[in-house]
Amino acid sequence: MRVTARIASLCCAVLLSQAVVAADALPQRWVSAGGSITEWVVALGGQNKLVGVDTTSLNPIELKKLPSIGYQRQLAAEGILSLKPDLLLGTEEMGPPPVIAQVKGAGVTVESLATKADIATLEHNLTRIGALLGDEAGAAKAVADYKQRLEQQAQWVKTAQAGKTAPTVLLLLSHAGSSPMAAGQDTIGAWLIEQAGGRSIATHNSYKALSTEALLALDPEVIIFADRSIAGPEAKAALLKQNPALAATHAAKADRLLALDPTVLVGGLGPRIPDTLAVLGAAFYPAAQPLTANAKP
């Protein structure tokens, strides 16, 4: 009896130690920089490995409890090393380069992923994160799901657009100042608008300040504010009162002002993009049946 128990416990110990060895090869303590990369780590089940995040990693809200390593472009080597990480995961936006070199020099694996907003980049990034988590299958499934949802979105836009012209859309950042910044052609903001079935009407590149007159001249049919705080009707009314030019646009007259969480715009395609697209699409085409149940306009 005792012998069997001993053998059993020995077997258990051997099995366990093997599991530990396999897990040891993978990085266990992660520091993640870059909002959407961190979101993907969490989405793929790696949240318990995170020991620190940068200031752009704001979702989900529990990440705020982790130590902050500062802004991803202004990292400090010693601060990161004090968290004793095995891996510094981030995007090509991480810097400054001498600091990254110091972190590498201290024996920390540095994984720098691309932030380009396209599926090929996303697939590559998720495959890397999956491999680092030891869950390639989970990552492959996430990529497949993501592709499928974007496909559905494209199909939905095609149906909704039948016989209609796409609404003209402008995405504004930081409306509080005198002149808001408008998302230009090459931004992820413009990509979101196009994918949701709108037509991005800002002609410039990157984010540029837009004068009130230019806003009137563009006269968009829909305006998206990258700011959650204007979601309520009172906040909207106050905003329009402060900005008479804004109130004179088609979008304001037809009450087509949308609020968008600005963190979806940071660091490439994140896991919340498909939901965001469904919500935007439903707002662009109010007559169409929304793609998802919770995407009510």
Added chain:
Amino acid sequence: MNPVVLPRSLFIALGLLLALALLLSLALGPVSLPLLDTCKAALRLLGLPVAGDGLEQAELIIGQIRMPRTLLGLAVGAVLALSGVAMQGLFRNPLADPGLVGVSSGAALGAAIAIVGGASLGGLPDAIAPYLLSASAFAGGLVVTALVYRLGSRNGQTSVSTMLLAGIALTALAGAVIGLFTYLADDATLRTLTFWNLGSLNGASYTRLWPLLVVTIGVGLWLPKRAKALNALLLGESEARHLGFDVERVKRELVFCTALGVGAAVAAAGMIGFIGLVVPHLVRLLVGPDHRVLLPASALAGAALLLFADVVARLVLAPAELPIGIVTALIGAPFFLYLLLRGRA
């Protein structure tokens, strides 16, 4: 203004303060190392035979991160304070700071060109890219200062007041061009630009360090030789000339030293305000205006203040860190006000 302390006691106090600052800068950081390990690792880095078992991490942190950072802080603080003394002596105005001859704004312009231009050029060779910003900032500082000096000179005579006004005009001009670059920048380069303007000792490495060390030693050896001339300048230019000093040459040297020193400091660590303006003041409040004391004492005080500020900058938000320009002003300004008010009472 009567000196509050004797020069000798001031030098002893500042020496101790700087030694403490050096020690803290090597011993404190987000990674907590036992003090004994810190000392051992530091001794080993100096080449002394100390048993080095289990010191790999300490040696790496001290040798590759804290040591270059400490040396950078030492050099930047000293050279900024020295340049501040030189400028306040040259302009005979306690409000003068090294920025007055255009070196800071020129360097900022150079940096803006490198940051925004470098981003639009795309992939530079890895061998050049890290130095582009520093080289461009240094060159910008020298060019604008040379221009200010040219504008202030006529027939071999340099008018300090014309130079001052030319400096203001060129600073405004540089500000406008920087503004234009800020407008052209995308959001990523904009953040880089903003942080650069706040200064930081973060990411110091020996390769970026040595040009600044050479310049600091040069300026630190040269300026004290002109202490007597600076003292004479306090009486006025013609008085200094009658006392037998080659005033034009002294002016030229002071401007050149400032351009070189501040240019190199800004190129290595970004814009760090406050040290150049307030440290000389602070020292003058304590020991009076004799440049023979003022110059070396300011160098010590500038280095110590910057090192203390850097220790705070790296600890207060750890593991993140604060730009050091914020901390120098936060520590220095109240202390300066205290000295001012005490002096008045």
